[in-house]
Amino acid sequence: MSRNPVAAAAGKFPEDVVRFDDVSMRYGRGPDVLTNLNFGLAPGSFHFVTGPSGAGKSSLLKLIYLAAQPSKGLVHLFGQDVAHAPASAKPQLRRRIGVVFQDLVLLDHLSTFDNAALPLRIAGRKPADYRNDVAELLTWVGLGQRMHAMPATLAGGERQRLAIARAVVNRPDILLADEPTGNVDHDMAVRIFRLFVELNRLGTTVLIATHDQDLIARSGRPVLLLENGRISPKPAQGPLA
Template sequence: MVRFDDVSMRYGRGPEVLSDLNFGLAPGSFHFVTGPSGAGKSSLLKLVYLAAKPSKGLIHLFGQDVSRSTAESRPHLRRRIGVVFQELLLLDHLSTFDNAAIPLRISGRRPAEYRNDVAELLSWVGLGQRMHAMPATLAGGEKQRLAIARAVVARPEILLADEPTGNVDHEMALRIYRLFVELNRLGTTVLIATHDQDMVARSGRPVLHLEGGRLTARPPQGPAPQGPAAP
C-alpha cells in the first residue's frame, strides 16, 4: 500500500528533517509512528498524503511511483486517503454535520444517501447532540472528534492520523482507538503518529520510531485491547 525507498526530505534549503527512510505498509496493516517532538512524524505523514515531496528517494502509493506526481493526479489519490491533521482544518461556515460529510459530498453522494451514516458516526464520537452546531461553538476536544469523524466517514483505503487523541480524555481516546481498529478490520491501512505511549504499549501494534529524522522499526508490544466494535 505504501513503500518508501531511501526517502529524505527537507524544507527549502534547510537541513534534512527525514533521512534515508526505508519501510513498507502492507494493505490492511496498522502501525504507530512515535518519536520526540521535532523528530519528523508530521513530515512523514505529509509525504504519504502527498502534501510534500521528498528531496531524495522514491515513494510508492497504491502501487504507483508518486515521487514525481503531477498536480492533476494528486487529488484523485488523496481522495483514497483519510487524514486527521493537527491543525484540524474545519470549515467555519459549515455545521458539524456538513463538515463530517465533506468527503461523501466530494465523492458525489447525495445527502439522502449518507444522512443516517453521518449521524451514527457523529453519535459514536460523542457529537450526536452537536450535529447542527458551528465549529466556532465547539470546544477543542469536540473539534478534534469532528476532524476524526470527517477523516473516517468515507472508509478510506489509508487512514493517517497526527496526534488524534491529544485533546480528548482517556475514555474518548479509547473509543477513537476502537473506531480505528474497526476501520482496520474492514481493510483500511492505518498509520497513527502519537506521543501516547500508553495507547501504543497496550495496542499490540508495530511501531515505526523516529529519532533525529531516521526510522527504526519496533515489534508489537503485546496483545491489542478488546472492546465494542465501532459502527
C-alpha cells in the same frame, strides 16, 4: 516489514500501499528532517509512528498525503510512483486517504454535520444516501447532540472528534492520524482507538503518529520509531491487561 498474514498464508504478497525508497526531506535549505527512509506499509496493516518532538512525524505524514515532496528518493502510493504521476492523478490518490490533521483544518462556515460529510459530498454522493451514516458516526464520537453546531462553538475535544469523524466517514484505503487523541479524555481516546481498529478490520491501512505511550503499549500494534530523522521498526508487544 511484516505482511498481511492472510495473504502470506495464501502465498501472495500484495504490493505495499505505501513505500518509501531512500526518501529524505528538508524544508528550504535547512538540514534534513527525514533521512534515507526505507519502509513499506502493507494493505490492511496498523502501525504507530512515534519519537521525540521534532523527529519528523508530521513531515512523514505530509509526504504520504502529498502535502510535501521529498528532497530525495521515491514515494509510492498504491503502487504508483508519485513523482512521475500526472497532476490529474493526485486528487484521486488523495481521496483514498483520510487524514486527521494536528491543526484539524475544519471549515468554519459549515456545520458539524456538513464538515463530517464533506468527503462524501466531494465524492459525489447524495445527502439522502449518507445522512443516516454520518449521523451515526457523529453519535459514536459523542457529537450526536452537536450536529448542527458550527465549529467555532465547539470545545477543543469536540473539534478533535469532528476531525476524526471526517477522516473516517468514507472508509478510506489509508487513514493517517496526527496526535488524534491529544485533546480528548482517556475514555474517549479508547473509544476513538476502537473506531480505528474497526476501520482497520474492514481493510483500511492505519498509521497513527502519537506521543501517547500508554495507548501504544495497550494496543499491541507495531511501532515505527523516528529518531534523528531516521526510522526503525519495533516489534509489536502484547496488549497490557
